[in-house]
Amino acid sequence: SAVISQKPSRDICQRGTSLTIQCQVDSQVTMMFWYRQQPGQSLTLIATANQGSEATYESGFVIDKFPISRPNLTFSTLTVSNMSPEDSSIYLCSADRPGTDTQYFGPGTRLTVL
C-alpha cells in the first residue's frame, strides 16, 4: 500500500527559529496537502501544493510564515518560520491515494516551540 514519510518525526525548537519539515510520497501524486493539528484539536488545512506552481494557502495562513516547496511529484517541504509557542502542533502532509478516492496521511511531525 502507498506510504508517506515525514522528517523529522518530532522536534523541540527555540522561539524565533525556523524548521523545515519534509514529506516524501512513495508514488507520484499531483497534489499534496499540509495540515496543522494544534494540541487537542482537529486538523486544519494550511495549503495545497502542486508541483511546478505556487502553493495555495487557506484563510489565516500566509506564505511568509509557512513557505512550501514542491520540487517534484513525490516530495514537498513545509517551513514554519519565526516560530512562537503558538506554533506548537502536529504538522501532517497528505496526498490522494493513487487509484482511489481517498486520502492518506503521513505520520506527522510533532513540533514543540519553547
Place this chain on the structure above:
Amino acid sequence: GIQVEQSPPDLILQEGANSTLRCNFSDSVNNLQWFHQNPWGQLINLFYIPSGTKQNGRLSATTVATERYSLLYISSSQTTDSGVYFCAVDTNAGGTSYGKLTFGQGTILTVHP
C-alpha cells in the same frame, strides 16, 4: 465555509459493545471521509462515503446526503478501536482531488477491556 459537527465528543465503551458516531454538515458535499487517528497520531482512512452505505469488517458507514449527515457504526468494539474518529468533507464540486478537507472536531473513543 462549511460547518462539520460530530457527536458525541467523547464515548467510553466496554469491549464488545456497539456504537454509532454522527457527523452533521451544513452544505452539500461531494466528498466525505471518515478517519481514525490512533493514540500515536497516525490518521487512517476508513471510508470515502459521500452518499450511500459501505461496510468493512466491523465498521460500516452511511451517508444521507439529502439530510446532510453521516453515521459511522462500530460493532463488537475492541481496545484497538480507541482513538479519535474524524469526519471530513469537501464541497469542491468538479474537483479532481480528495484532499482539500474540512474536518469535524472528532469523537474521542475509549474502549476498555
